[in-house]
Structures are given as structure tokens and as C-alpha cells.
Amino acid sequence: MAESSNHSDEEALMAFKAAISLDPYNSLLHWNPNHTFCNWTGIICSSRRQRVVSLNLTGMGLLGPISPFLGNLSFLRVLALKNNSFHGHIPYQLGRLFRLRWLQLSSNNLSGSIPPEFSLLSNLETMVLRTNNLTGNIPPFLGNMSFLKNLELSENTLQGGIPAELGMLRQLNWLNLGINNLIGSISIALSNCTRLQTLELYNNNLNGPIPWEFGRLSELQKVLLWQNQLSGEIPRSVGNWTQLEVLELEINQLSGTLPLEIGKMKQLRLLSLWGNHFVSRSRGLPILTVLTNCSSLKKLALEYNHLTGVLPTSVGRLSNSLSF
Numbered sequence: 001m002a003e004s005s006n007h008s009d010e011e012a013l014m015a016f017k018a019a020i021s022l023d024p025y026n027s028l029l030h031w032n033p034n035h036t037f038c039n040w041t042g043i044i045c046s047s048r049r050q051r052v053v054s055l056n057l058t059g060m061g062l063l064g065p066i067s068p069f070l071g072n073l074s075f076l077r078v079l080a081l082k083n084n085s086f087h088g089h090i091p092y093q094l095g096r097l098f099r100l101r102w103l104q105l106s107s108n109n110l111s112g113s114i115p116p117e118f119s120l121l122s123n124l125e126t127m128v129l130r131t132n133n134l135t136g137n138i139p140p141f142l143g144n145m146s147f148l149k150n151l152e153l154s155e156n157t158l159q160g161g162i163p164a165e166l167g168m169l170r171q172l173n174w175l176n177l178g179i180n181n182l183i184g185s186i187s188i189a190l191s192n193c194t195r196l197q198t199l200e201l202y203n204n205n206l207n208g209p210i211p212w213e214f215g216r217l218s219e220l221q222k223v224l225l226w227q228n229q230l231s232g233e234i235p236r237s238v239g240n241w242t243q244l245e246v247l248e249l250e251i252n253q254l255s256g257t258l259p260l261e262i263g264k265m266k267q268l269r270l271l272s273l274w275g276n277h278f279v280s281r282s283r284g285l286p287i288l289t290v291l292t293n294c295s296s297l298k299k300l301a302l303e304y305n306h307l308t309g310v311l312p313t314s315v316g317r318l319s320n321s322l323s324f
Contacts, residue, residue, distance in 0.1 A: 001100040008072055009052045010037045022063035022085070045076075051075035058104070059083040066110075068093040080104040082128070090129075092117040099123060103260070106130045106152065114139050126150040132298040134158060143168040154178040154200065158187040162201070164189040176200040178224065185209070186230075191216045192232035200224040202248070208230065208272065210254075215240040226272070250301065265289025268323075272301040287320035293318040299324040 002032070010033070017031050031040045037052070040047035044054035050072050063085040070079070071093025077100060086108040094103075095117025103121070106128045113136030114129070121127075124145050136157040142151065143165025149172060158180040166175070167189025175193070178200045185208030186201065196217050206228040215237025221244060230252040239261025241247075246269060247262075255277040262271070289312055291297060296317040 006050055006222060012069040012072040016067040019067040020062050020064040023106055027057065027060040046075060054078035056080040057084065059210055059217040062086065071096040073097065076100055078102040081108065083107040087107060090115055095120050102126045108132055110134060116160045119144060121145060124148055133292055134276040138163055140165040142166060146173055150177040152172045153201040154189065156180055160180065162187050166190060167192040172196055174198045178202040180204055182206060187212060188213050195219055198222045201275050203239045205225045205229060210235055212237050214262040217301055218242065223245040226249045229253055231255065234259050236261050238262065243267055244268045248272040253277060257281050258287040260286060260290045262287065263293045266293055267296060269296050271297065274301045274303045276305055278305040278307060280308045285312055287311055290315040295319050297322055
């Protein structure tokens with residue numbers, strides 16, 4: 001029985017190789033029956049059953065479609081095909097890989113939508129599909145991947161809204177949906193992802209306010225919401241982002257006064273708020289005074305707003321690291 005199972009793994013890998021039309025570095029040269037497939041380039045097998053658990057062909061310049069026969073590698077935990085020239089749709093058969101923990105297909109030329117069969121990948125911890133030509137909506141079923149820590153779908157042509165179901169991802173550390181065609185408001189449900197450290201929604205068509213409830217996301221280190229159509233004030237609850245290092249909200253339609261709670265972000269290295277409609281308080285520019293608490297600040301960008309008043313003498317106490 002073991003030999004038969006092993007043979008099915010070898011057949012699946014050979015079918016994958018057969019679909020490759022260009023292998024510029026001869027990475028798959030030794031992928032043939034004369035060599036044990038567990039010793040082939042990019043393959044790791046389990047020690048006991050000798051089943052393929054990892055297929056990693058990152059950056060090998062491979063050209064062709066991704067063979068649907070990879071769906072037969074039933075023990076696969078890692079599939080990494082980043083930085084190649086794979087094209088065509090993502091095979092729905094990959095949704096059979098119930099043990100898959102890591103799916104990395106970024107920087108290829110893949111098209112079509114995220115296959116609905118992916119709803120069965122309940123053990124997935126990392127899904128990185130960025131920098132492709134994927135279309136369609138972000139599927140709500142991603143919210144059922146309860147172990148997901150890293151979801152990166154940036155630099156595609158995805159459309160529609162951000163599904164509220166993503167708020168069910170309580171283990172999520174990194175969410176990157178930047179450079180797509182997403183519309184609608186930022187879902188308040190994302191405030192339930194309390195382990196979130198990086199939130200990147202930049203360069204879309206998102207509108208409405210930054211939810212007050214995002215103050216719950218106290219582990220945030222990077223927030224990139226630039227180049228959208230966000231409006232309203234920056235909520236004072238951002239004062240809870242005490243671990244934040246980067247805040248980029250430029251090129252939106254945000255307005256009102258700048259919350260002095262930003263001064264609680266003592267780890268802040270980069271603050272970019274330019275290209276909005278912010279105004280000064282009646283007493284001038286106290287934001288510059290509270291920013292003296294941010295001793296690591298390297299870049300401060302407030303241009304193209306409606307700020308007025310006299311520069312306070314506290315500007316001389318801004319971070320010694322300030323270079324912009």
C-alpha cells in the first residue's frame with residue numbers, strides 16, 4: 001500500500017513537470033525515475049512514510065500552468081511556487097490538500113478567481129497570492145480558515161468589498177489587500193482580529209471612516225491605508241496603538257483636527273498624513289508638541305492639508321532621528 005501511495009506522489013510530480021514549458025536553470029533536470037523523488041530539487045518527504053510534505057520551487061524561472069495533479073499530493077503541507085512565470089487559473093484541485101499549512105504563489109501571472117474549493121483548506125496558516133492577475137471578489141469563506149496568520153492578496157485586480165467574515169480570523173497577524181479595486185467601507189468586523197500586527201489596504205477605492213473600534217487592535221505595528229477615499233476624522237482610539245511604527249494615511253479625504261493621542265505611539269518611525277483635509281486646532285499645532293514623545297520618528301509628512309498657525313518652539317525637540 002505504501003509503495004502505491006508513493007507512486008501516486010511521483011506521478012503527480014511528473015505530471016507537474018510535464019506541464020512546464022521552460023526551465024531556464026534546469027531545476028527539474030533530475031526529476032526523473034532514475035532518482036528517488038524524495039531527493040529531487042525542491043522536494044521534502046516525510047521520514048516515515050516517504051510522502052511529499054513540501055514542494056518549494058521559489059525563484060526558478062519556471063514557465064507554464066500549475067498542474068491540477070498537484071492536488072494528489074495528499075500529505076503536502078508546504079506549496080511554494082513564488083517568483084516564477086506560472087500562468088492560467090489556480091487549479092481547484094489544490095483545495096483537496098487538506099493538510100496544507102503554507103500556500104505561496106506570489107509573483108507569477110496567475111489569473112481567474114480564488115477557487116471556491118479552497119474553502120476546505122481549514123489548516124492553512126499562510127496564503128500569499130499577491131502580485132498576480134487574480135480577479136473576482138475576496139471570498140467570504142476565507143473567514144473559516146481559523147488558523148490563518150498571514151493573508152496577502154495585494155497587487156491583483158480583485159474587486160467588491162472586504163468581507164466582514166475576515167473578522168473571524170482571530171489568529172491573523174498580517175492582512176495585505178493593497179493595490180486592488182476594492183470598494184466600500186472598511187469593515188468594523190476587522191477589529192475582532194486582535195492579534196493583527198500589519199494592516200495594508202492601500203491603493204484601493206475604499207471610502208467611509210476609519211472605524212473607532214480599530215482601537216482594539218493594540219498589537220498593530222504597521223497601518224497602510226494610503227490612496228483611498230477615506231473620510232471623517234482619525235479616531236482618538238488610535239492612542240491604543242502603542243506598538244505602532246508606521247502610519248500612512250496620505251491621499252485620502254480625511255478631515256478634522258489631528259488627534260493628540262498620536263503622541264502615545266512612542267515606537268513611531270514614519271507618520272505620513274499628507275494630501276488630506278486636516279485643519280489646525282484653535283491653539284495652533286499641538287500635534288508637533290506631542291510628537292516629541294516619538295523619539296524614533298524618522299519621517300513626518302503633513303503637507304497638502306489646511307494646517308495654519310505658528311510653529312511651536314517644540315519642533316526643536318522632535319526626534320534626533322528625523323530626516324524628512
